[in-house]
Amino acid sequence: MAEKIKGMRLEQRHGKARVRVGRVWKTEDGRHSFAEWSVSITLLSDCLPAYIHGDNSSIVATDTMKNTVYVKAKECSEQISMEDFAIGLGKHFTSFYEQVTAAIIKIVEKPWERMYIDGQSHEHGFKLGSEKHTTEVTVKKSGALLVTSGIEGLAVLKTTKSGFEGFVRDKYTILPETRERMLATEVTASWRYSFESLSSIPAKPLYFNERYLNVKKVLVDTFFGPPKEGVYSPSVQSTLYQMAEAVLARFPDISSIQLKMPNIHFLPINLSTKDNLIVKFEDDVYLPTDEPHGSIEASLSRILSKM
Numbered sequence: 001m002a003e004k005i006k007g008m009r010l011e012q013r014h015g016k017a018r019v020r021v022g023r024v025w026k027t028e029d030g031r032h033s034f035a036e037w038s039v040s041i042t043l044l045s046d047c048l049p050a051y052i053h054g055d056n057s058s059i060v061a062t063d064t065m066k067n068t069v070y071v072k073a074k075e076c077s078e079q080i081s082m083e084d085f086a087i088g089l090g091k092h093f094t095s096f097y098e099q100v101t102a103a104i105i106k107i108v109e110k111p112w113e114r115m116y117i118d119g120q121s122h123e124h125g126f127k128l129g130s131e132k133h134t135t136e137v138t139v140k141k142s143g144a145l146l147v148t149s150g151i152e153g154l155a156v157l158k159t160t161k162s163g164f165e166g167f168v169r170d171k172y173t174i175l176p177e178t179r180e181r182m183l184a185t186e187v188t189a190s191w192r193y194s195f196e197s198l199s200s201i202p203a204k205p206l207y208f209n210e211r212y213l214n215v216k217k218v219l220v221d222t223f224f225g226p227p228k229e230g231v232y233s234p235s236v237q238s239t240l241y242q243m244a245e246a247v248l249a250r251f252p253d254i255s256s257i258q259l260k261m262p263n264i265h266f267l268p269i270n271l272s273t274k275d276n277l278i279v280k281f282e283d284d285v286y287l288p289t290d291e292p293h294g295s296i297e298a299s300l301s302r303i304l305s306k307m
């Protein structure tokens, strides 16, 4: 919310960050599902008197926002995607409070995965996985909507089929050209759905969970290529673009995707003195590093033709 006061501009918003909630759903035959979410709420709300006059009469307390997360979690009697949960919260805040014009709900899911024991899925046992599913939903009072979902911390590595050649060489350049190197990254992705109003959201239960898994699979499959032969990557940039393009080609309901793919370096180990070669690098022994890392990011969007 931006407003003019005394010839100046005030922009303000308030909310509650990182409200943690765990929710169990149980079917009659004894199978449990579980989700753990960290929910952050931001409300755009007409509450200027609080800033200017110390008058809190139009403030929705952030404590109330926190409680609402638990109430709404309780009300979800069936398993629900966190995108749908976020949309429900946004709908609540924008319709229940007159002064609230928009709500931005962000959720990060802790990656609890169903446990398998001797190949059989466990009815109520879960273990922590690695990459996280994220979402950010903006709901306006008008019913206008913006839904993005994403992945954080998808760490992937391949030991060959990667190179980097033909880049700028100048007096500061020492990096050798190569067609044989390790490629490692930790993908952060976020994609925007094309649904723009509450009424256009798919009614299918767990639609967004299924999409998340599908998108993750397309990203991973494109990064690695087929299991036997793989696929050659001429740069992180090229692989990133192919991953983004594959997602947009495959999913018509996704209108744009942003990818961040740091180039996490594994340095060749060469140990030698003037007359003693102790370890010669043969694409085998590396020094793993976290920093510095290359930082490569891009977003790809459909250009919608206006008729």
Ligand SMILES: O=c1[nH]c(=O)c2[nH]c(=O)[nH]c2[nH]1
Binding pocket: 164, 175, 234, 235, 236, 237, 263, 294
């Ligand atoms: O795939 C790469 N992209 C770069 O931009 C870059 N820069 C660099 O030093 N190594 C690499 N690798």
